[in-house]
Amino acid sequence: MDGRGFRLVLPEDGYEWRKYGQKFIKNIGKFRSYFKCQRSNCRAKKKAEWSASDPSTLRVVYDGVHTHASPATESASSGESGTSSSTANNYNLLTQVFGDRSSTTSLYDDHP
């Protein structure tokens, strides 16, 4: 890690991600980090985008779907009804985290 500047702190979503790249997007003038789910059967990808001068404005974009249950989500949703929906549950928690920080920037990346 750099150990020299500021470490970006992303909202904990409950999944484990491995950073595999970072680039500056000239189109929007912001930085973008690329994360991949560490699961073997999980092809889910996560992208974090934040302003070059405003690291507080974080934009997280999830791509793909998790093929495994999220560990943290499971314990976090222990209060849920006995019926677990699996995928829908995961996104439910993520939406919670996003609405807390990235509601400023309006952008919907969802897939077609």
Place this chain on the structure above:
DNA sequence: CGGTTTTGACCTGCGC
């Protein structure tokens, strides 16, 4: 020791 992270370079797709 293992695992993870970081930077650079490379590749592809699309636009004009």
Place this chain on the structure above:
DNA sequence: GCGCAGGTCAAAACCG
């Protein structure tokens, strides 16, 4: 057809 942009991969270094 070429250029640009964005995205991904690889290797190396460092930490616990």
